[in-house]
Amino acid sequence: MSLNSYTITSNEHNERLDKVLTALSEDASRAQVQVWIKDQHVTVNDSYQKSNYKCQEGDLLSWEVPEPEPMEVLAEDIPLDIVYEDQDVIVVNKPKGMVVHPSAGHNSGTLVNALLYHCQDLSGINGVMRPGIVHRIDKDTSGLLMVAKNDKAHTSLAEQLSDKSVERKYVALVSGVIHHEYGTIDAPIGRDPKDRQKMGVVEGGKNAVTHFKVLDRFEEHTLVECVLETGRTHQIRVHMNYIEHPIVGDPKYGPRKTLDLNGQALHAKELGFTHPSTGEYLHFNSELPVELEQVLVDLTK
Secondary structure, three states, X not given: OEEEEEEOOOOOXXXXXXXXXXXXXXXXXXXXXXXXXXOOOEEEOOEOOOOOOEOOOOOEEEEEEXXXXXXXXXXXXXXXXXXXXXXXXXXXXXXXXXXXXXXXXXXXXXXXXXXXXXXXXXXXOOOOOOOOEOOOOOOOOEEEEEEEOOHHHHHHHHHHHHOOOOEEEEEEEEEOOOOXXXXXXXXXXXXXXXXXXXXXXXXXXXXXXXXXXXXXXXXXXXXXXXXXXXXXXXXXXXXXXXXXXXXXXXXXXXXXXXXXXXXOOEEEEEEEEEOOOOOOEXXXXXXXXXXXXXXHHHHHO
């Protein structure tokens, strides 16, 4: 078991223990956290409390994360939008709302479950929970994702990501009007110290660079193309929020009052990489989701 501790700040004062601990636990659901508390894996100031305990500023939380029970990842007959496939790689167009790989609270309905049904020959470098997965996009981000079908391909694609030779272009609809045509956001990203469920631009964070250009402007919004130089968690979402142009519909970083969209208006539109075996450069382009296209039409009226 791993032992963790955290001192309650004014931000969590009077919040329920289970709610605070869920926010501090990256992959655990609230139901799981409640089991930890019930099974006495959690203490507050060296005493056991119930899930509804109201945390006080200065309280010291200590908790052990129980070793997870072995999880079997099952193949599931889920439709896949396959853009390209050969013996080494698969490029899929992931729909909004689909989690990429199983984790606590998401052990079915993921892209990996669908891939295992489609083909059994996926790379094993990332283990049983993430076969073939070289990079990820968020659950509510749609678009292109490359998957490795063997370890050689996985190594090659991972090296290309590391040396920044993979082309990844996203399209995002953001709040507010950006008046300049181009921009680069070079700001380190790490866990937000005020909200452990969020990432943020923080001192000592990991290097993160996003380039953007304006594609279209509307009365209160801007359509931008973002190019990733690095691949940090929630990078585009955090960076656009940092320059005060958060992505429309983003439940974590966006404004509360927003357009009627089910999730953030962020789409992984273009993907380019060198084929692991042939050395050929492959480039793919994905149409914007119908829902986002309709929003753009409505904004031009």
